[in-house]
Amino acid sequence: MIPRLTAGTRKDTRPAPAGFDRRLIAPMVLGSVLNPINSSMIAVALVPIGIAFGAPPAETAWLVTALYLATAVGQPVIGRLVDMYGPRRLYLVGTGLVGVAGLMGALAPTLGVLIAARVLLGFGTSAAYPAAMRLTRSEAERTGQDSPAGVLTALAVSAQTVAVIGPTLGGILIGAGGWHLVFTVNVPLSAACLVLGVKWLPRTPAAGQRQRMDLPGMALFAVLLVSLMLFLMSPGPGRWYLPALTVAAAAVFAARELRVPDPFVDLRVLGGNVPLIVTYVRQLLAYTTSYAFLYGYTQWLEQGRGLSASAAGLALLPLSAAALVTATVTGRREAVRAKLVIGSVLQIAGCAALLLVGAGSPVWLLLAVGALLGVPQGLLGLAAQTALYRQADPERIGSAAGLLRTFMYLGALGASAATAAFYPHRADTGGLHGLALFMLAGSALLLVITLPDRSLARLTPEPRTPSSPRKA
Template sequence: MTAGEGRFDRRLIAPMVVGSILNPINSSMLAVALIPIGVAFSVGPAQTAWLITGLYLATAVGQPVVGRLVDLFGPRPLYLIGTATVGVAGLLGALAPTLGVLVVSRVLLGFGTSAAYPASMSLIRSEADRTGLETPAGILTILSISNQVIAVIGPTLGGLLIGLGGWHLIFTINVPLSLACLVLGSLRLPKTPRTRLKLQLDYAGILLFAGSLVAIMLFLTEPRASHWYLPVLGIACGVAFVLVELRVVEPFINLRVLGGNRPLIATYARQVLAYVISYSFLYGFAQWLEEGHALSAATTGLLMLPLSAAAVLITALTGRNPRVRGKLVAGSILLLVAGALPLFIDGRTGLWFLVLIGVVAGIPQGLNGLANQNALYRQADPARIGSAAGLLRTCTYLGALIAAAANAHFFAGGATTPGLHELAWFLLIIASLLTAVTLADRSLV
C-alpha cells in the first residue's frame, strides 16, 4: 500500500467507517424493534431489555480487551476476526427461535463489533506518526460523523426494515455489512510486523476486569436487595484487579499512568454521563412514541430523523475546530434542556413538539461524541491508543447499560407517560452532574 508523504492514506477510510458503524447501527435499530420483538415472544419491556443489556455487557468488556489486542497485534487481524463474528451473529439473530437465542446473538454482536473502533483509532495514530499530522481533525470528524449518522438514523432504518419484512431484517442486515468489512479490510488494511506478536497478554488483569464489570452491570440491570452479592463480587474483583495491575510488567490497563492522567479520567466520566442521557432518551422516547403515543414502528423511526439531522449538522459544522471545551459546555447545557422537555408531553402532544424534542436532543449528541473523542486522542498514551479508545467505548456502553436499567425501572409497567416523566427527572439529575463535571475541568481547551 502506498500513500503520499504528509498525507493520510485515504484507502483506509472506507474500512474504518464501515467497521466502526457496526456497533451503533445494531444499537440504534433495536430502539424501534423492542415492542415488535416483545409481541413476537409474548414478553414485556423488562425481558426485552436484555437485548440491550446483552450487547452492551459484551461490548463494555470487549472494547478495552480487543483494544489492548490491537495495541499488541495490530489492527488488521482483530478487525477481520471481529467483523466476521458480526456476520455470524446476524444470521443467528435472524433465525432465532426464542428470546434467549436472540440475546445470545446480541452478545456475539457485542464482541464482534468491539474491534473496529479501537482498530480505527490505532490506524489514525499510526498514520499521524507517519505523516507528521499531530491531530488529523478531518479524519476524526469523518469517523465521528459516520458513527453519529448511523446512531441516529438507525431507528428510522430499523422502522423501515421492520415495515418491509419484520424485526428479523435488523439482524439480517449484518451479513452484507460483515462481508463488506471483510473485503475492504483484506484489501486495504496494512499487515502487522511479526515482531509485535512476541508481547504477552495480562490474562489475570483481563479476567478480573471482566468479572468486576459484568457483576456490577448485572446488578444495575436488576438492582434488587436479593442480588447483594453482585456488587460485592464486583468490588472484590475490582480490588484484585488493581492489585494485579500495579504489579505486572505489562498490565492490561496501566493504572499508574491512568491515575496520573486526570484529564483522561474526566473524559471517561463525561462519556459515561453523556451516554446515560443519550441512550435513555433513544430507547425510552422511542418506546413511549410507540406505546404511549400509539405510533407505528415506521412512524416512530421517521420521528427520530430530526435527531439525526441535528447531530450530523452540528458535527459537520464544528468538526474541524480542534477546541473541545465550548462544545462540551454547550452539549451539557443542551442535555439539561433535552431532559426537561419530556415533562411537558403526553399522548395528545402534537407531532411538531415531538420533532422539536428530537432536534434539541440531537445537537448535544453530536457535540459530546466528537469532543470527547478528540479529547481522548490528545490525552491518551500513543502506544496504548487502542486500549484507551476501547475504554472510551466501554464508558459509552456503561452509560448505555445504566440507561437500559433506568428504562426497565421506569417502564416496568409499560412505556407510559407517567413513566416517561419519571425518566425525565432522572435525566435532569444526570445532566446536572455532567454540567458540573464539564465546568470543573480546567484542562479542556
Template sequence: MAEGTGTQRPPASPAVTAAGFDRSLILPMVLGVVLNPVNSSMIAVALVPIGVAFGAPPAETAWLVSALYLATAVGQPVAGRLVDMVGPRPVYLVGAGLVGVAGVLGAVAPDLGVLIAARVLLGLGTCAGYPAAMSLIRGEAGSGSPTGALTVLAVAGQVVSVVGPTLGGLLTELGGWRTTFTVNVPLSLACLALGVWRLPRRERRPARLDLPGMALFAVALTALLLFLMDWRHWYLVPVTLAAGAALAVRELRVDDPFIDLRVLGGNGPLLVTFGRTLLTFAVSYSFLYGFTQWLEHGRGLSPTVAGLVLLPLFLTAITVSAITGRRVEVRGKLVVGGLTQVTGCALLLFVDGASPVWLLVLIAAVLGLPQGLNALGNQNAMYHQVEAERMGASAGLLRTFSYLGAMLAAAANGAFLGHGADTAGLHDLALVMLGAAILFLAASALDRSLRGIRGERS
C-alpha cells in the same frame, strides 16, 4: 512505520493528507465502526417476529439486545488492548470474521438460545472496529488533529443508528427476521476484503497478554451490568466489588497489565473524559428511551407520529457534528453541548399530556445539539489525552463507559417509568437527567486541560 516482518512501509501515497493521514483508510474504518450500531438498531424491529417464531415473551427476546450490549461493553477494552499489542489490522480482520460467523449462526439458529449466542458473538466481533480505527488514525496522523477522519467516524455511527431500524424493517419485510443476521455475511466479507487490501501492517509491540486481568475485568463489568439491568439481583454488587478489588491488586502487581492503573490514575483529564462520556450517554439514552415511551403513553401519540417528533433529534445531531467536526477546539463544543443539554432537560419539566406537538419537536431538536457535540467532543478529547501505544485500549474503555451510561439510562427508565410512562414519571426522570447534565457542564467548563487541545498535543 514498520511492517510485521520488520520491513519499512512504502512511501506515503498522494492520498495522504498534510497531517499524514491516508484517506484510503476511511472506507474500511467506517465499515468496521458501523457494524456495531447497525446491529444494535436493526434488531429493534425484529424482536416481535422473533418472539412469535420461537414462542418467546418480550422478557426473553430482550436478551437479544442485552447480550450484544454486554459482550460489546466487556469486549471493547479487550479488543483495544489487542490492537495496541499486535496492531489494528489482525484484530480488525478477526473481528470481521466473527461477524460473518455470527451472521451465519443467526440465520440458521434453531432456537432462541442459539440466537442469543449469535448476538454475543456478534457483539464480540463488532468490538474491533472502533479501537482499530482510532489506532489507525493515530498511527497515520501522529500527534496532529485529523478532525475530518474523527468527524467521519462520529457522523457515520449517528447516521447508521438512524437508518438501522428502517433497514431492519425492510430486510424483515423482504426476507423475514433472519435476514437481519444474514446481512452481516456480506458486510463481513467487505470488511475482510478491504482490511486485507487497505490496512497497513505494523510492528508488534512486545507484551504479554494479561489473561487473568482480562478475566477479572469481564467478571466485574458483567456483574455490574447485570445488576444495572435488574436491581433485584443485589448479590451481584459484592461480586462486582470483589472482582474489581482483585483486578486492582492484580494490575498493580504485573509488569504489563491489561489496564495500567498507574498510568490511568495519573491521567486525570482522561478519567474526566470517561466520566463525561458516561454522563453523556446516560442523559441521551434516558431521553431516547423515556421520552419515546411518554410520547405514546403519556401524550397519546401514535408510534408513527412519535417517530416523526424524534426525527429532529437525530437530524440536528448529525448536522451539528458535520458542521463543527473540523474545528479542533474541544472545550467550546462540550460547554455548548452541556448548556443545551441542561436547557433540554429543564424543558422536559414543563411538558404534560396537553403539550403542543411543536414544543415536543423543539425539545427533541434542542437535545439533538448535545447529542452531536458531546460524543464528538469526548472522542476528540480522548484522542489527545492518551499516548499512541494505549490508543486502542483507551478507545475501548471510552466505548465501555458509553455502554455503562446506556445501562444506567435503562435502569432509570425502569425505576421511574416502570409503572407506566406517565407525566409524573417523566418529570422525575427529567430531574435525574438535569442533575447529570449539570455535572457534565461543570466537568466541561472546569476542565482546564481541554484548553490545550488546539491542533497539537499539549
C-alpha cells in the same frame, strides 16, 4: 516497548501518501458502523423473533442485552490486543467473526443459539473502532500532520447516521424476507470489510509478541463489568450479590494490575492521567442523559401523549437531524472545551424544557424539545472522542478507545434502569418529569466538572515530523 508506526516500519509495498491515507477511511468507517447498525436493527425484530420461537419479551430482551454485555467487555479487551498486535490483524479477525455470527443467527434453530450469535456479534463488532483510532494515531505519527478532526468526525457522523436508519433498514429487511435477514445482512457487510481491510490496511509490526497477555486481568475485568451491568439492568435488593461481586472483582483486579509488569489496564498510568479519567466520567454522564431521553421520551410519546409507534418515531426525527447536522458542521474544529460547555448548557436547557411538556402539549413543542436535545448529542460525543485521542497514551490508544465505548454502554444501562424506576407501571407525565429532573442533575454535574477543567484548553495538535520522538 511498542515501536513507533512510522513510514519506515510499514510492512507493505504500496506508496504511502504524504498526508493522511484516505484509502483507510472506507474500511475504518464501514467496520465502525457494524456495532451501531446491529444495535439498532434488532429493535424491530424482537416481536417477529418472539413469535417465531414462542418466546416472551423477557426472553427476547436478551438479544439486546447480550450484544451490550459482549461489546462493553470486548471493546477494551480487543482494543488492548489492537495496541499489542496492530489494527490490521484484529480488524480482519473481528469483521470476519461478524460474518460467521450473521450466518449463525440466520440459521439459528433456537432462541439460545440466536442469543449466542448476538454475543459473537458483540465481540466481532468490538474490533473496528479501536482499530480505527489506532490507525488514526499511526497516520499522525507517520506523516507528522496531527490533524485528525475530519477523520474523527467521519467516524462519529457515520455511527450516528447508521443508528438512526438502523430500525428503518431492519423493517425493510424483515418485510423483504423475515427477521433472518437482519442477521444475514452481516455476511455481505463482513465480506466488504474483509476485502477493504486486506486491500488497504497497512501491515504493521506484531509488537505484542514481546509482551505477555494479561489474561487474568482481562478475566477479572470481565467479571466486574458483567456483574455491574447485570445489576444495572435490573437493580433490586434481591440482587445484592451482584454489586458485592463487582466490588470484590474490582479490588482483586486493581491489586493485580498494579503489580504485574504488562497489565491489561495500566492503572498507574491511568491514575496519573486525571484528564482522561474525567473524560470517561463525562462520557458516562452525557450518554446517561442521551439514552434516558431516547428511552423515556419515546415511551412517553406513545403512552403519555397517545401517539402511535410510527408517529413517535417521526417525532424523534428532529433529534437525529439536529445531532447529525451539528456533528457535521462543527466536526472539523476540535474546540473540545467549547463543545463540552455549550453541549452541557443546551442539555440542561433541553431537560428543563421537558418539565413543560404534558399530555396536551402541541406537536411543535414535542418536536422542538427533540431538536434542542439533539444538538448536545452532536457536540458531546465528538468532544469526548477528540479529547480521548489527545489525552490517551499513544501506545494504548486502542484500549483507551474501547474503554470510552464501555462507558457509553454503562450510561445506556444506567438510563434504562432510571427509566424503569420512573415508569414503574406506565410512561405517564409525572414519570417523565421525574426522569427529566434526573437528567437535569446529570447534565448540571457534567457542566460543573467541565467549567474548571483547564486541561481542556491545552488539547491542541502539536506540530511534529515523522522522525520526531513520540511522547509516552
